[in-house]
Amino acid sequence: MSEKDHGTELVRLQGAALGFETGRPLWQDLDLSVHPGEFVAVLGANGSGKTTLLRALLGLQPLSAGTIEVLGKSPKAARREVGYVPQQRRFDPLTPVRARDLVGYGYDGHEWGLPVLNRRQRRERIDAALAEVGATRFADAPASRLSGGQQQLLRIAQALVCDPRLLLCDEPLLSLDLNHQREVSAVVDRRRREHETGIVFVTHEINPVLPYVDRVLYLAGQRFTIGPVDEVMTSETLTRLYSSPVDVLRVRDQLVVVGVPDHPAHQSEPVEEP
Numbered sequence: 001m002s003e004k005d006h007g008t009e010l011v012r013l014q015g016a017a018l019g020f021e022t023g024r025p026l027w028q029d030l031d032l033s034v035h036p037g038e039f040v041a042v043l044g045a046n047g048s049g050k051t052t053l054l055r056a057l058l059g060l061q062p063l064s065a066g067t068i069e070v071l072g073k074s075p076k077a078a079r080r081e082v083g084y085v086p087q088q089r090r091f092d093p094l095t096p097v098r099a100r101d102l103v104g105y106g107y108d109g110h111e112w113g114l115p116v117l118n119r120r121q122r123r124e125r126i127d128a129a130l131a132e133v134g135a136t137r138f139a140d141a142p143a144s145r146l147s148g149g150q151q152q153l154l155r156i157a158q159a160l161v162c163d164p165r166l167l168l169c170d171e172p173l174l175s176l177d178l179n180h181q182r183e184v185s186a187v188v189d190r191r192r193r194e195h196e197t198g199i200v201f202v203t204h205e206i207n208p209v210l211p212y213v214d215r216v217l218y219l220a221g222q223r224f225t226i227g228p229v230d231e232v233m234t235s236e237t238l239t240r241l242y243s244s245p246v247d248v249l250r251v252r253d254q255l256v257v258v259g260v261p262d263h264p265a266h267q268s269e270p271v272e273e274p
């Protein structure tokens with residue numbers, strides 16, 4: 001997405017670094033903007049700091065350097081306008097909670113900052129969120145009896161019930177089969193197209209979101225690169241990022257990445273944008 005004026009940015013990180021007392025920064029000198037309706041995928045090896053980035057955007061993790069703004073304010077101040085789909089756990093098989101109750105918890109969790117709704121209005125919001133993700137047909141089923149894909153759609157409905165301007169998703173495709181990966185990805189894409197919601201989508205698997213992604217932020221061993229898919233997901237860019245030979249092959253409409261090292265070299269300087 002081309003440059004837009006700062007007033008429209010949903011996320012603005014400048015010179016951002018994040019590390020814990022014991023170690024080197026996970027990433028540093030990170031400049032990232034996310035605009036309304038933009039779909040940004042965040043990729044990288046285990047431990048490269050993807051979840052930590054989302055936690056910073058939620059105001060749960062302070063930066064070690066640089067600045068962060070969400071919706072033009074501090075992440076904590078913006079929290080009630082931000083939807084979050086945490087990394088998935090299967091629901092406890094003993095829980096009797098129905099699908100629609102789970103979505104309701106998403107509303108109640110934000111209620112302190114939202115206009116108080118009467119029961120009918122609250123129910124309408126929940127129904128709308130269930131419909132938005134295609135979950136109406138199992139709205140009254142116990143959540144724990146639903147498939148992994150259906151449970152994931154509910155988590156997204158839970159994050160959408162408060163009509164967020166920014167949606168943060170932490171590996172929502174994990175352990176889903178290809179059809180469910182596509183279904184979940186398409187729901188998120190429709191959300192950003194119809195409501196101009198900005199999307200930050202952490203994923204290990206780029207292929208299900210390939211048709212939708214505007215830009216990729218790729219984190220690796222304290223370094224990162226950011227840009228459109230065709231610029232980031234190339235042998236040349238990933239080889240430079242990892243300082244080790246990586247091949248990116250296009251097979252039919254899928255990308256296959258070969259040769260990513262288990263432990264990327266730890267270097268301190270950011271890679272220039274491709």
Ligand SMILES: Nc1ncnc2c1ncn2[C@@H]1O[C@H](COP(=O)(O)OP(=O)(O)OP(=O)(O)O)[C@@H](O)[C@H]1O
Nearest residue numbers: 020021022026044045046047048049050051052053
């Ligand atoms: N509160 C914390 N204190 C110290 N270290 C932490 C803390 N939170 C996370 N870390 C470490 O920071 C690193 C990055 O964690 P993070 O969960 O952001 O990685 P990730 O890229 O999301 O990994 P994965 O793909 O495995 O989910 C890990 O080594 C983790 O152990």
